[in-house]
Amino acid sequence: MQTEKIILGIDPGTTVMGFGIISVIGEKMSMISIHELLLKKYPNHETKLKVIFDRTLALIDEFHPDEVALEAPFFGKNVQSMLKLGRAQGVAMAASLYRDIPICEYSPKKVKMAITGNGNASKVQVAGMLKNLLQLKEFPTKYLDASDGLAVAVCHHFNSGKQINEKSYSGWESYIRQNPGRVK
Numbered sequence: 001m002q003t004e005k006i007i008l009g010i011d012p013g014t015t016v017m018g019f020g021i022i023s024v025i026g027e028k029m030s031m032i033s034i035h036e037l038l039l040k041k042y043p044n045h046e047t048k049l050k051v052i053f054d055r056t057l058a059l060i061d062e063f064h065p066d067e068v069a070l071e072a073p074f075f076g077k078n079v080q081s082m083l084k085l086g087r088a089q090g091v092a093m094a095a096s097l098y099r100d101i102p103i104c105e106y107s108p109k110k111v112k113m114a115i116t117g118n119g120n121a122s123k124v125q126v127a128g129m130l131k132n133l134l135q136l137k138e139f140p141t142k143y144l145d146a147s148d149g150l151a152v153a154v155c156h157h158f159n160s161g162k163q164i165n166e167k168s169y170s171g172w173e174s175y176i177r178q179n180p181g182r183v184k
Contacts, residue, residue, distance in 0.1 A: 002025050002026045003025070004023055004024070004025050005024045005025075005066045005067070005160075006021065006022070006023055006024075006032065006063055006064060006065040006067075007021070007022050007024065007066065007067050007068075007069060007153040007157055008020075008021050008060065008067070008069070008096075008101075008153060009021070009022070009069045009070075009071075009150055009151065009153025009154070009155075010056070010068065010069070010070045010089075010092050010149050010152060011070075011071045011145050011146075011148035011151075011152060012052075012070060012071065012073070012085060012088040013039070013085065013145060014039055014045065014084045014085065014087075014088050015038075015040055016036055016037065016038055016039065016040075016143060016145040017037040017039065017052060017088065017092075017145065017149075018034075018035070018036055018037075018144075018145030018146040018148045018149030018150070019033075019034070019035040019036070019037070019056075019146065019149040020033075020034050020035075020146060020147070020148075020149035020150025020151070020152065020153045020154075021033045021034070021059070021063050021065065021150075021153065022150070022153045022154060022157065024157050029133065029134060029154065029157060030134065031134045031150065032063060033063065034146045034147070034149070034150055035059065035149070036143050036145055036146040037051065037052065037055050039051060039052070045084060045087070048088070049087060049088065049091045052088055052091045052095075053091045053092075053095050056091070056092045056095035056096065057095045057098070057099065060096065060099045065101060066101070066102075067101065067102050067103070067104065067156065068096040068101050068102070068103045068104075069104050069105070069106060069152045069156030070092060070093060070103060070104070070105045070106070071089075071106060071107075071111055071148065071149075071152045072107050072108070073085040073086050073089055089105075093105075104156055104159075106152060106156065106159075110155065111126075111148070111151050111152055112126055114154070114155035114158045114159065115129050115130060115133070115151050115155060116129045123144040123147065123148065124144070126144075126148065126151050127139055127147040130147055130150055130151055130154065133154060134150075134154075
C-alpha cells in the first residue's frame with residue numbers, strides 16, 4: 001500500500017499570498033485545496049506578518065502537510081519590496097519550522113520550468129498547465145497567486161528525491177547550519 005504525502009506550497013507576498021495543497025500517492029497528484037490570503041486590508045506591515053504567520057499555522061494544523069515548499073523571493077530593483085517579500089517568506093518559513101515541518105525553497109524560474117518547461121512562462125501559462133497536470137475541470141480561483149502556491153507544491157513533488165541546488169531545511173538546527181551568517 002502506498003502512503004500519502006501532503007505538500008503545502010506557498011507563494012509569499014505582502015499584498016496577496018498564495019497557498020496550494022496537494023496530495024501525492026505514488027506518482028498521482030491531486031489538489032486538496034487552494035487559498036489566497038488578501039493582505040491589502042491590514043493597516044501595516046507588522047500586522048500583515050502576524051496574519052501570514054497565523055494563517056500558515058492554521059493551514060498546517062488543518063491539512064497536516066508532510067513538507068512545505070516556498071517560492072524564494074526574486075531579485076528586483078526595489079530594495080524595500082524585496083525586504084518586505086523576504087520578511088513574508090521568513091514568517092511562513094518560521095511557522096513551518098515551528099511545527100517541525102521540513103521546508104524547501106525554489107526560485108520562480110525553477111517553479112515555472114518544472115510546471116511548463118519554460119522558466120519565463122507567464123502566470124496564466126502556469127495556471128493552464130496546472131489545470132492539465134491536476135486534471136481540473138475548472139481552475140478554482142480568479143487570482144493567480146494561489147495558482148503560484150499550487151505550482152510550488154507541484155514543483156516540489158517533481159523534485160522530491162532528486163539532488164537539487166535549492167535550499168531545504170528540516171528544522172531550526174538545519175536552517176542555522178546552512179545559514180551561519182544569518183544567525184548570531
